[in-house]
Amino acid sequence: MNEQNSTTLAQKGAWISIAAYMVLSAVKLIAGYYGQSQGLWADGLNNTTDIIASVAVLIGLKISNKPPDHNHRYGHTRAQTISSLVAAFIMMSVGLQVIYQSFMSYFNNETEKPELLTAVVALIAAAFMFMIYRYNLTLSRKTKNASLLAVAQDNRSDALVSIGAFVGIVGTYIGIDWLDIAAAFSVGFIICKTAWEIFSEASHTLTDGFDEQLLQDIKKTIDNTDGVQMTTDVKARMHGNDILLEATILVDKDLNVVESHDITDHVEERLSTIHQIQHAILHIEPFDMGKKD
Structure with a gap:
């Protein structure tokens, strides 16, 4: 709708x-x-x-x-x-x-x-x-x-x-x-x-409070997207009925810009389909095993 x-x-x-x-x-x-x-x-x-x-x-x-x-x-x-x-x-x-x-x-x-x-x-x-x-x-x-x-x-x-x-x-x-x-x-x-x-x-x-359980579900959706190695930061707030989302996702460091961008497109599609999120700002960083912990 x-x-x-x-x-x-x-x-x-x-x-x-x-x-x-x-x-x-x-x-x-x-x-x-x-x-x-x-x-x-x-x-x-x-x-x-x-x-x-x-x-x-x-x-x-x-x-x-x-x-x-x-x-x-x-x-x-x-x-x-x-x-x-x-x-x-x-x-x-x-x-x-x-x-x-x-x-x-x-x-x-x-x-x-x-x-x-x-x-x-x-x-x-x-x-x-x-x-x-x-x-x-x-x-x-x-x-x-x-x-x-x-x-x-x-x-x-x-x-x-x-x-x-x-x-x-x-x-x-x-x-x-x-x-x-x-x-x-x-x-x-x-x-x-x-x-x-x-x-x-x-x-x-x-005051930009947000449902913690929903935020965890959103993070899982991003983490389970093909090409995403892990998600280090997810923030969201409500703007009326809309969810405004910001996230930092780690991808293979050997990917080029176009390939990394394709992953963000896939993430946005899943966010829209599963959580009806139409406004997402996704920051791409190279995956580094040293940051995993």
């Missing part, structure tokens, strides 16, 4: 999430307010901020689709990672606010029995959002898009949040009056946890 089609599909997933959040946030806020459910109200507030986060992802996708220019020689694909970071900050701020409001309601003894309809709304919303999560998760794997994966993770947390709201509401009907407030607190905790996971992954990528 080319980058243009990948971005288009990712944008489609983000738009679907925005549409779902707009509907769900309106229904939950109205039902939570008039049905006196703090858990469902917090869930609706969470969906409202999800709209903002999804818009941030869309903006990141649009920017990342811009071609390279004079001061962005590698393109703009890291805008996707930055948009994930923005989404994480928004989610964290809302999660902390929901937790604070839950504590205040508990200590002020603001417990009321929600309407039963709010439980039905929460359950339907959970099922609906889980379907959106599965769709965006499949799409993120297909497009290998980090921003869309962040959206999918948020979709999953929203489905769990709605289940928590449902449990909290039902709990009040079996005599546990504070369970709806506990559900609201759980909403805040899940939001913060998801935000932290997205933040950790995005910041790891922005």
